[in-house]
Amino acid sequence: MHGQPTGVAPTTTGEPDLAHHGDVEATPGLVDLAVNVRRDPMPDWLAAPVTAALAGLASYPDPRPARAAVAARHGRPPEEVLLTAGAAEGFVLLARALSGVHRPVVVHPQFTEPEAALRAAGHRVERVLLDPDDGFRLDPALVPADAGLVMIGNPTNPTSVLHPATDLAALARPGRVLVVDEAFADTTGAPGVRGEPESLAGRRDLPGLVVVRSLTKTWGLAGLRIGYLLGAPALLERLAAVQPLWPVSTPALAAATAVASPTAVAAERAIAARLAADRDHLVSRLSALPGVRVAGRPASAFVLIHRPGGDRVREALRDRGWAVRRGDTFPGLGPDWLRIAVRDPATTDAFIEVLAEILEA
Structure with a gap:
């Protein structure tokens, strides 16, 4: 091994x-x-609204249009969307808002920021290590049944493994928060394959599910810091309560609105x-x-x-x-x-x- x-x-x-x-x-x-x-160069349909937003910097950011656009993209109501300063902020909010959660587990190898955020917030983290000789595939049975918080990436950074949505859904249960990092979900399509196979972004029936999304990878916006969380309103309200005021800038909100458009979704698939x-x-x-x-x-x-x-x-x-x-x-x-x-x-x-x-x- x-x-x-x-x-x-x-x-x-x-x-x-x-x-x-x-x-x-x-x-x-x-x-x-x-x-x-x-x-790659930023397309005009994205560059234009981001540039135009600079004229409104004297006003405080208004997240409502971007929130509605992201919600529409995933077929969810706006109250099931929380905009963040990059996907990484979402992990910090989860770690802070869920203090005292029983037996938090991070499935590795994966992006290290979720565990780093948990540890910084004082959590005692357990790791589930996937087997490289099995292609780093997820076996839901490896996750302790009493884990109150489970974090996993899909597709997973750095392994590039795309776990079946059914295996991820099997980890959801009442009393548990299941966090699925889909920062690279928009990279997983292929000719003849529907967009974002195995994504849980449209699932509203799984208890405790939080999907973390990033808009910085495909569109080259790492310096702008924009991402979002999808989940039940009550849980997102807990996360928003520990979020700083106006966390997402006006240009980043303009980018979120543009990237949630049908034009952007079609471009992502190409x-x-x-x-x-x-x-x-x-x-x-x-x-x-x-x-x-x-x-x-x-x-x-x-x-x-x-x-x-x-x-x-x-x-x-x-x-x-x-x-x-x-x-x-x-x-x-x-x-x-x-x-x-x-x-x-x-x-x-x-x-x-x-x-x-x-x-x-």
């Missing part, structure tokens, strides 16, 4: 570094395969289809390299690989001008794991050429 044993494990102090993120890897001068934010082809190309090239194992069945904007001596490979790549994401800061992984962002075929081919030379050496 590669990585750590599976099962339930308590957190350990200082290991791994939950505060480490891909932007630290992508230093100036390197080709960035460490950050999963799309960097981008996801193109991404699927680019991802297949990357996976094919990686799989042909000696000693490289692609984890699971990648379904998002990044691919996780295992290669003995991966940390040394990462350093050699940096010396050659390429940044990839280290794996040892994710619970359940280690230094032999690397996360690689999906880029266009030309960039992938140039990267593979350098990586192959490093592996041969």
Whole structure:
């Protein structure tokens, strides 16, 4: 088995570094395969309202139009939407509002911010570690039945695994808050596949479900900070009670309204289809390299690989001008794991050429 044993494990102090993120890897001068934010030019239908919003900065932000637009996109009433300053703020709100929750569990490997937020708020966190030899697939039976809070990503960062919606739904139950991080859900479509397969964003029947969404990845808005939570009104009211006043800026609200439009949804699906082809190309090239194992069945904007001596490979790549994401800061992984962002075929081919030379050496 590669990585750590599976099962339930308590957190350990200082290991791994939950505060480490891909932007630290992508230093100036390197080709960035460490950050999963799309960097194509902003379309006019998005740039125009964001720019126009700058004329209204003397007024306090009014979230109601954006909230209604996001709610309409997911077929929910506005009171089931909470806008946030990026998806990451949602994890902080959950951690603060749910103080005292019984036995919080985070399913790993996944984005480290949910656990970091829980620990910062004083929670004693348990980890469920998924098995790399089983493609990091979720087995709902691994989650303790008495866990009052469960957090999981879908598709999961960094594994790029897309869990079946039925398996996630099996984790919901009365008395439990189930948090599903869908920050990359809009990257999972493909030709002939309906948009956002396995998403729970439209499910209103599951008790305690909170879906976390990000608008920063596909549309290159990481610097604008905009995301939202979907869930039952009573639960969202608890989260809003610990949120700062006017947390989302006027330009970010304009972006949320635009990105929730039918034009944006159609564009997302076209981008996801193109991404699927680019991802297949990357996976094919990686799989042909000696000693490289692609984890699971990648379904998002990044691919996780295992290669003995991966940390040394990462350093050699940096010396050659390429940044990839280290794996040892994710619970359940280690230094032999690397996360690689999906880029266009030309960039992938140039990267593979350098990586192959490093592996041969």
